[in-house]
Amino acid sequence: MAKLTDREVKALQGKVAESIGGRGDGALLFRRRDSGSIEAYYRYRFNLKTEAIKIGTYGQISLAACRVEANALAALRREHPDLKSHLQQVEADKQAEAQRLALLAQAEAQRGTLKDLLQDYIAHLHDAAVDSAKEIERIINVDFIAAKPDIVAMKARDIEPGHALALLEPIWKRGAKTQYNRARTYLHAAFQYGLVSEYDVSRESKRVFELKHNPVAAVKKQKEGENALERALSxxxxxxxxxxxxxxxxxxxxxxxxxxxxxxxxxxxxxxxxxxxxxxxxxxxxxxxxxxxxxxxxxxxxxxxxxxxxxxxxxxxxxxxxxxxxxxxxxxxxxxxxxxxxxxxxxxxxxxxxxxxxxxxxxxxxxxxxxxxxxxxxxxxxxxxxxxxxxxxxxxxxxxxxxxxxxxxxxxxxxxxxxxxxxxxxxxxxxxxx
Incomplete structure (x- = not known):
């Protein structure tokens, strides 16, 4: 079959084809539809049956581009003789991967931030009627959530010791050394709560954190900020x-x-x-x-x-x-x-x-x-x-x-x-x- 020209394809009334590659590699087929559009296909035989894989619509795709795609399909067919089944499997794999990535993205979107973790911890303290719950809530809101919105917006599981230090360091630098140790204790306790409570069926919040470790454990408690030794007044x-x-x-x-x-x-x-x-x-x-x-x-x-x-x-x-x-x-x-x-x-x-x-x-x-x-x-x-x-x-x-x-x-x-x-x-x- 001779090479087709654009004039021949445009004047096409039924269908026409040209050979691709060597013997047995198949052909590039053009067919005019009742609507008037001309569609391009890669045609080949498999198990004594003629198969056709659509390349696209001529006019939207040039004749040269159709040849390139047909040759690429012919080369792929040498590795996968049942080309249509192979392409269907490839498409199915793509869809499965896309679905997997979508689920991962959905899970990532649902995964709780550090702010979510801190708020869950505060709710837990109030629910447990902890005497100091309101004061702990105040410190968390002022020194963490309001002071470092960029860090608390991160996913809780992505928080590392460096982030924990960045949350606590301003407290130390302003001279509130006892407050530093308290804030460190509360931050550590929030992560510890997240680690042990996420898979507790009695937990009301259904946020997912997937914590693997407590990043605050690596941040040193400062002796200088500890309270005076326990004693009795004279x-x-x-x-x-x-x-x-x-x-x-x-x-x-x-x-x-x-x-x-x-x-x-x-x-x-x-x-x-x-x-x-x-x-x-x-x-x-x-x-x-x-x-x-x-x-x-x-x-x-x-x-x-x-x-x-x-x-x-x-x-x-x-x-x-x-x-x-x-x-x-x-x-x-x-x-x-x-x-x-x-x-x-x-x-x-x-x-x-x-x-x-x-x-x-x-x-x-x-x-x-x-x-x-x-x-x-x-x-x-x-x-x-x-x-x-x-x-x-x-x-x-x-x-x-x-x-x-x-x-x-x-x-x-x-x-x-x-x-x-x-x-x-x-x-x-x-x-x-x-």
Whole structure:
């Protein structure tokens, strides 16, 4: 068959073909359709049957391009004699690969970002009724989500130690060294939560993270940012703090009253008192009611007897905040945040108010609000209060039948608590009198 010309193809009324390559390589076929269009095919024989594979529409594809494609198909047929079946398989493989890539892209789009992980972790803390959940949420929102939107927008599984360091480094550089360690702890805990909870059937969030490791583990915790060693204040330090905490710059009267109230009540946990509304403070019955929550379980109620010293503090708080739902509130809309006592102690330690001896410059040694609880426990010990009564007053976990009895009937513990708080208050009075 001679080579076709464009004029011959354009004038075509039926069909015409030209040979491709050598003998048996097939032919380039043109056929005019009823619509008038001319279609190009590669024609060959397989198993005594004529097969045709469409190349395209002449006019949209030039005659030269049709020849190139037909020759390419002829060359491919030498390797795959059943060319049509081979091309169908190739197309099926392409579609399968495209579907696989689409599924991967869909999975990647659904894979959670670091922001998603942090928000899931915050929701978990609130669901578990963790006391510090609101403060942890504030730190995560301010120091991570708002400060580094580019990093938190990354997929959580793509976060490496360098990214974790980039999140934490600004906190350290601004001098908030204790905050740095706390923020590192929260970031580490968020990744740890993601690692262990993703395949937990009870988990409400269905986000997928596919974490393989905890990148924060490689970021060093700084000793310089750790809290002061656990300790108890001396009697002189406790008296000085009681007298002078209200003189500290940027520590208001309400915060100073709260710090004294912690001491007056035998070192009760600040958070439980802070979130308790006025309805939980019965000044007539001289009892404070607080709740201990763990997850979705029914809260455990604790009743704390209020001495005259504690009541005097509450009456002053009433004058300040009696119109609000909570005693310990700055705005009336929410209780104060859990970090308020800690920040107040830090400011006291940095302020001239902490100087006990002007001549020598001796100051109150560093401590934390938690040390006030430990100090109260040691005062009770020196006052001869039995260990189980000390634990009962501070609402430490009790064991045995007594615990079950008190848990179901917190009023039953009040007589023993009154014995403990009365002895403690007598010892405290001697200390505060100097």
């Amino acid at each position: 009697d002189a330090e406790l008296k000085h703090f009681w007298d002078k905490c209200g003189d500290t710059n940027r520590v208001g009267e309400l915060t100073a009253l709260l710090l004294r109230f912690i001491i007056a009540t035998g070192g009760q946990r600040p958070y439980r008192m802070i979130v308790a509304p006025w309805t939980d403070y019965d000044l007539e019955a001289k009892v404070m009611r607080t709740e201990s929550r763990k997850g979705r379980a029914k809260p455990r109620i604790s009743l704390t007897p209020l001495t005259d010293r504690a009541l005097d503090i509450l009456r002053r708080v009433q004058e300040i905040n009696g119109q609000h739902p909570w005693p310990w509130t700055f705005t009336g809309k929410d209780p104060i945040v859990i970090t308020t006592p800690r920040n107040a102690v830090l400011r006291f330690l940095e302020d001239e108010a902490s100087i006990m001896d002007v001549a020598t410059g001796q100051r109150v040694e560093p401590f934390t609000p938690r040390d006030l609880r430990r100090t109260a426990k040691q005062i009770m010990q020196r006052a001869g209060i039995e260990p189980h009564l000390r634990d009962l007053l501070q609402d430490h976990n009790q064991s045995g039948i007594a615990n079950k009895h008190y848990a179901n009937n917190p009023d039953a513990a009040l007589p023993d608590k009154w014995r403990a708080i009365a002895a403690y208050d007598q010892a405290l009075a001697i200390i505060l009198a100097g």
